[in-house]
Amino acid sequence: MRYWTDRDNEDGYFSRAKPAGDGPITNPAVLAGLIPALRSRVWAGLILALASCLLSIALRRLLDRIFPVGFPFMMFFPSVMVTTYFAGTLPGLACTGLCTVAVWYLFTQPYNSFALDTGTALALVLFVLVAGLIVLVLSHMRVVSERLDTERRKSTQLYERERVLFQELQHRVANNMQFVASLLHLQRQHMPDDATDAARALDEASRRIQVMARVHRRLYDATAADTLLGAYLAEVLGEVIDASGVTGITCKFDVLPVRFDIDRLMLLSLITTEVVTNCLKHAFGGRSDGTILIGLHRLGATELELTITDDGCGIAAGDQSPKAGLGTRILKGLATQLGGQISMTSNAGTITRLRFPLRDAQIASD
Numbered sequence: 001m002r003y004w005t006d007r008d009n010e011d012g013y014f015s016r017a018k019p020a021g022d023g024p025i026t027n028p029a030v031l032a033g034l035i036p037a038l039r040s041r042v043w044a045g046l047i048l049a050l051a052s053c054l055l056s057i058a059l060r061r062l063l064d065r066i067f068p069v070g071f072p073f074m075m076f077f078p079s080v081m082v083t084t085y086f087a088g089t090l091p092g093l094a095c096t097g098l099c100t101v102a103v104w105y106l107f108t109q110p111y112n113s114f115a116l117d118t119g120t121a122l123a124l125v126l127f128v129l130v131a132g133l134i135v136l137v138l139s140h141m142r143v144v145s146e147r148l149d150t151e152r153r154k155s156t157q158l159y160e161r162e163r164v165l166f167q168e169l170q171h172r173v174a175n176n177m178q179f180v181a182s183l184l185h186l187q188r189q190h191m192p193d194d195a196t197d198a199a200r201a202l203d204e205a206s207r208r209i210q211v212m213a214r215v216h217r218r219l220y221d222a223t224a225a226d227t228l229l230g231a232y233l234a235e236v237l238g239e240v241i242d243a244s245g246v247t248g249i250t251c252k253f254d255v256l257p258v259r260f261d262i263d264r265l266m267l268l269s270l271i272t273t274e275v276v277t278n279c280l281k282h283a284f285g286g287r288s289d290g291t292i293l294i295g296l297h298r299l300g301a302t303e304l305e306l307t308i309t310d311d312g313c314g315i316a317a318g319d320q321s322p323k324a325g326l327g328t329r330i331l332k333g334l335a336t337q338l339g340g341q342i343s344m345t346s347n348a349g350t351i352t353r354l355r356f357p358l359r360d361a362q363i364a365s366d
Contacts, residue, residue, distance in 0.1 A: 045083070045091030052079040053098040060107065072107035073127050080131045084138040092135040100128055211240060211277065215269040228364060230255030232265065233272055233294060240273050246280045248289040255296040256304070257364040264338060264361075268306065271334045271342070275308045275352045278327055283312025283350060299355065306354040314346035 056079040060067075067074055076099040084092030105112060108120050215236060230253045237251050260268065276292060284290040295307040335342040340356025 042090060045087030046094055048087045049083045049091040049095035049098060052083050053095055053102060055079065056099065057102050057106065072103050072123070076103060076127075077131065077134065080134055081138065084135045085142075088142070089135060089139040092138070093132070096128060096131040096135060099131065100124060103127065210243075211270075211273045215266060215273065226259065228255075228257050228259060229265070229268065229296060230257070230294075233269070236269055236273060237276055237292075237294070240276060241280065244277070244280045246284070248287075249280060249284065250289075250291050251276070252291060252293045253295075255294060256298065258296065258304075259362040259364065261360065264359075267334050267338050271331060271338075271354060272306070272308060274327060274331055274334075279308070279310045279312065279350070283310045283314075285313065287312070298358070302358050304356055304358050304361070306356070308352040309349060311349045314349050315344065 053076075056075045060075040063075070079099055080092060080095050083095040104116075104120070104124055105114060108123070233255070234251070234253060241249055241251065272294065279290075279292055291311050293307075293309045295305075295309070297305055297307075299305050331342050335354055335356070338354070338356040339359075340354055342352065342354045345351050345353070
């Protein structure tokens, strides 16, 4: 006999060998779809109750010569069980009632009448009690089974998510180590000869690595991928400002309600924290207050623009196109990974603009 493997489990991890000739009636996938359909349509369940009762009557008639006198209820209990299992509690009770009437009229003496004596009444009451107990037990088992299935699906989804996150974590750690190596290499190229400036350069590299570590921790929060960009940046930048020791600076947000995948979320986080850190260092010298506005808006159907605007001193005249310093090179490299371009202008403060493709961003409805 030929066998084939069917991964019909929702978790996708267990397989079962099944005969290649399985038909639509015995196919578990068909049954799995049939049972909810019957339970969600009362009329379909009642039709099943009537059909199973008629089938039991026919089988009981066919086997009447085999069964001894005093067994009128044989063949009717399976009818109640099958109806309850496939269609639910109400059709099961309806089947119990139909079977009770059928047994009373057709299979208890005197036949083909509703005559009732003490023995017949007691037998019918016992049949109803046993059939009702079957219905209640099967209904309770169904409820418990559904709860277990729900919990199993949740556990499977949680396991799958944790497995994917672990794989992504390994990949991201490798990428981040490469990022750190590249950052230190760039910093080395800008290392001055003076020992004091060299120490300052190392402090700057350390600061960037610490910022990246904060972003990294937040990215692997289980809710990061489901958080809107504005709320996520508010948390990250709040930590950056607190860690900088600069007081009186307020961050405001006018951000499109949008979600990004982990990779693009990290790139946007690193770009934003780099620009905001530069603002905190250079834009508000000698001031006790200041405002940084983070904006994200659509540009047409296929592009987004991230703007970071401060009300500080702005870029010095003649320096409207910043030199390719380390920070600028880092920003341009991150923007390139997003498939976008970054630019800076000065107008009563500094405006940093990042244009990048919309791609697979999920824009939430208002």
